[in-house]
Amino acid sequence: KQEVTQIPAALSVPEGENLVLNCSFTDSAIYNLQWFRQDPGKGLTSLLLIQSSQREQTSGRLNASLDKSSGRSTLYIAASQPGDSATYLCAVEASGGGADGLTFGKGTHLIIQP
Amino acid sequence: ETGVTQTPRHLVMGMTNKKSLKCEQHLGHNAMYWYKQSAKKPLELMFVYNFKEQTENNSVPSRFSPECPNSSHLFLHLHTLQPEDSALYLCASSPSSGLFYSGANVLTFGAGSRLTVL
Numbered sequence: 219k220q221e222v223t224q225i226p227a228a229l230s231v232p233e234g235e236n237l238v239l240n241c242s243f244t245d246s247a248i249y250n251l252q253w254f255r256q257d258p259g260k261g262l263t264s265l266l267l268i269q270s271s272q273r274e275q276t277s278g279r280l281n282a283s284l285d286k287s288s289g290r291s292t293l294y295i296a297a298s299q300p301g302d303s304a305t306y307l308c309a310v311e312a313s314g315g316g317a318d319g320l321t322f323g324k325g326t327h328l329i330i331q332p
Numbered sequence: 333e334t335g336v337t338q339t340p341r342h343l344v345m346g347m348t349n350k351k352s353l354k355c356e357q358h359l360g361h362n363a364m365y366w367y368k369q370s371a372k373k374p375l376e377l378m379f380v381y382n383f384k385e386q387t388e389n390n391s392v393p394s395r396f397s398p399e400c401p402n403s404s405h406l407f408l409h410l411h412t413l414q415p416e417d418s419a420l421y422l423c424a425s426s427p428s429s430g431l432f433y434s435g436a437n438v439l440t441f442g443a444g445s446r447l448t449v450l
Contacts, residue, residue, distance in 0.1 A: 222374065249431055261334065261422050261441030262375075307375070316429045317365050317439065318388045322375040 220245045220312050224323035232331050233300060239293040239326045241308030246286050249311040249319070253282050253293050256305045256325070265306075266293070298330045335359045336442035338423050344448045345413065353408040353445045355423030361440070363429035364406040366398060367422040369444070375422070381406060382429040413449045420444045 221244045231237055241251070250269045254262040266275045266282040268291070274283040281294040295302055305325040312319050336357045345351050355364065366378040380388035381400040395417075397409040406423060423442040430437060 259443065259446070261336070261424070261443050262439075263334070263441070264438055267438075309375075311431065316431055316437075317363070317377060317380055317424070317426070318390070318429075320377065324372065324374050 220248075220310060220321040222308055222310055222321050222323035224306075224308055224326050226326060227324065228327040228329075230329040230331060231298060233298060235298050236294070236296050237298055237328075239295070239306050239308075239328070241291040241293070241323055243289045243291075243310045243321070245312060246289050247312055248286065251282075251284050251291050252309045252311070253280075253291075254307040254309065256307060258304075262307060295328075300330045300332045303328060303330045334440050334442065336423055336425055336440050338421075338442035338445050340445060341443065342446045342448075344450065345410070346450050347413060347415070349413075350409070350411040352410065353421055353423075353447075355406040355408075355442055357404055357423075357425040357440070357442075359425060359440060361425035361427050362403050363426045364400060364403070365424045365426075365439075366406065366408055367424060369420040369422055371419075379408075380429055387429055410447075413447075415449050418447055418449045420446050 223242045225240045252267045253265045256262050268275045268284040279296040284291045305327045307325040309322045339354045363382045368376045378392045379398045384400050399407040422444045424439045426439050
């Protein structure tokens with residue numbers, strides 16, 4: 219059974235710092251890996267999707283990498299801003315694919331101090 | 333607004349009550365989902381509907397009863413719930429319930445309904 223682990227569970231850093239969020243998964247037979255953002259009391263917003271054949275994806279100040287063989291992904295946030303404060307979730311699509319093949323981590327709760 | 337609207341946003345109910353959560357999307361999507369998000373636990377898929385047909389029931393207790401009258405609306409009927417059912421219930425939709433790997437089939441989430449069972 220696929221398991222997704224996110225480290226750290228919570229992180230608080232001063233504004234302007236570069237930071238890395240980690241995600242690991244136990245079964246490397248995945249179709250893709252996605253990073254989501256969740257603001258308090260809100261749903262999830264997709265940030266980046268990395269297909270299994272790709273090594274990384276970039277969107278603005280965000281860069282996500284994928285090492286499928288080792289079962290790891292990182293989300294790099296450059297020049298952090300208070301508006302980046304949110305919970306970041308990692309999810310892998312595996313097995314049958316689609317929503318029933320999505321396994322989520324518990325998330326990293328990020329606070330950027332002004 | 334993401335295009336997926338959930339009502340009510342907050343609900344408090346006793347264990348003997350019957351209530352319903354509603355989800356509505358006008359994105360032209362054919363697949364709709366219910367997820368449960370409990371504190372300190374990963375997001376859990378509950379139900380999947382594709383073209384109004386239920387394609388997944390992830391071992392959810394019968395006190396949760398989904399209904400999908402059309403591709404734009406999804407309900408979650410609640411009865412005789414337990415305090416441990418208190419959670420954020422998220423609705424999502426996507427063009428189809430198939431693979432997401434291409435990036436063309438993307439999940440869009442609603443803001444959720446926060447349920448508290450007393």
